[in-house]
Amino acid sequence: QQPVQSPQAVILREGEDAVINCSSSKALYSVHWYRQKHGEAPIFLMILMKGGEQKGHDKISASFNEKKQQSSLYLTASQLSYSGTYFCVTENTGNQFYFGTGTSLTVIP
Amino acid sequence: EAGVVQSPRYKIIEKKQPVAFWCNPISGHNTLYWYLQNLGQGPELLIRYENEEAVDDSQLPKDRFSAERLKGVDSTLKIQPAELGDSAVYLCASSLGDKYTDTQYFGPGTRLTVL
Numbered sequence: 001q002q003p004v005q006s007p008q009a010v011i012l013r014e015g016e017d018a019v020i021n022c023s024s025s026k027a028l029y030s031v032h033w034y035r036q037k038h039g040e041a042p043i044f045l046m047i048l049m050k051g052g053e054q055k056g057h058d059k060i061s062a063s064f065n066e067k068k069q070q071s072s073l074y075l076t077a078s079q080l081s082y083s084g085t086y087f088c089v090t091e092n093t094g095n096q097f098y099f100g101t102g103t104s105l106t107v108i109p
Numbered sequence: 110e111a112g113v114v115q116s117p118r119y120k121i122i123e124k125k126q127p128v129a130f131w132c133n134p135i136s137g138h139n140t141l142y143w144y145l146q147n148l149g150q151g152p153e154l155l156i157r158y159e160n161e162e163a164v165d166d167s168q169l170p171k172d173r174f175s176a177e178r179l180k181g182v183d184s185t186l187k188i189q190p191a192e193l194g195d196s197a198v199y200l201c202a203s204s205l206g207d208k209y210t211d212t213q214y215f216g217p218g219t220r221l222t223v224l
Contacts, residue, residue, distance in 0.1 A: 002151075032213070041200060041215035042152065087151050089213075096165060097142075099151035 001026055003090045003100040011106045012078045020073040020103045022088030031064050031071040032089040034099075035082075042087060045073075078107045111135070113216035115201050121222045127189035130219045134182065134203030141178060142213060143186050144200040152200055158184065159206060188221075196223045 003024040012018055022031065030049050034042035048064035048071060059076045071090075075082055088100040114133040122128050134141050140159050144152035155174065157165040160181040169176065173192070178184040188195055198220050202213040 030211075034213075041217055042213075044212045044214070047212065091211075096167075097154055097157070099144075099153065102151045 001092070001096070001098050003088055003098060005086075005088060005100040005103045007103060008101070009104040009106075011108060012082075014080060014107055014109055015077050018075045018078060018105060020075075020086050020088075020105070022071045022073070022090070022100050024069045024090045024092075024098075026069065026090070026092045028064075028066055028069055028090050029093050029095070030091045031062075032091070033062055033071075033073050034087045034089060035084045036087065037084040045086075075105070078105075080107050080109065083107045113201055113203050113214055115199075115216035115219055117219055118217060119220050119222075121224065122191055123224050124193055125190040127187065128191050128221060129185055129187045130199050130201075130221075132184045132186070132201030132203075132216060134184070134201070135214055137205070138203035138214070139181070139206035140204045140211070141184050142200075142202040142204075143176060143184070144202065146198045146200055146218070148197075155186070191221075191223045193223050196221055 003022050006021045010018055032047045033045040036042040050066050062073045064071045083106050086103045091097050116131050142157050143155040145155055146152040156169045156176050158178045161178055174188055176186045198218040200218045201216045204211045204213045
């Protein structure tokens with residue numbers, strides 16, 4: 001039931017854009033996105049609810065397509081501080097949570 | 110406001126020894142989660158509490174792992190006996206429990222090394 005993320009890893013230069021995808025085999029109620037820096041706890045980025053919405057703040061946004069059971073995280077004009085591992089967390093209709101496989105993002109000057 | 114508190118931060122034990130981890134969630138958070146995170150992988154849910162009730166413990170290895178959340182606040186996760194493969198970071202998280210805005214706030218984790 002673990003959602004699959006792609007790509008597994010990506011390296012960007014400052015100012016470049018990236019898209020991280022999250023795909024589940026189960027019907028979803030919501031998708032959460034977290035970022036975890038090395039040696040630290042995951043930090044919440046945003047939550048998207050059933051209904052196919054899109055959300056964003058600052059230069060990070062996300063979309064959720066419940067029919068395709070997919071979510072995408074968009075990072076624009078990346079900054080050094082964006083480096084870390086990004087996880088989607090899916091909540092299925094049975095109220096069970098699963099972390100995705102993770103995407104390592106490295107932003108270089 | 111204080112975040113999720115976990116202790117100890119680090120623990121080194123020999124295999125077959127027991128070990129316990131403690132978590133104090135954010136005040137007012139009804140839902141508490143215990144996760145296991147292996148190096149380079151995402152957290153895996155072990156157990157989720159809503160108040161005192163364990164509502165999802167399907168991934169908790171019950172032969173050696175146990176957890177409790179007395180009075181619906183603090184929680185303890187225990188491993189007895191520990192095995193080499195239990196070496197990992199154990200994360201505790203809490204959330205309000207409101208289904209529509211259920212952000213999980215994570216503690217710093219306990220890094221367990223089993224020798």
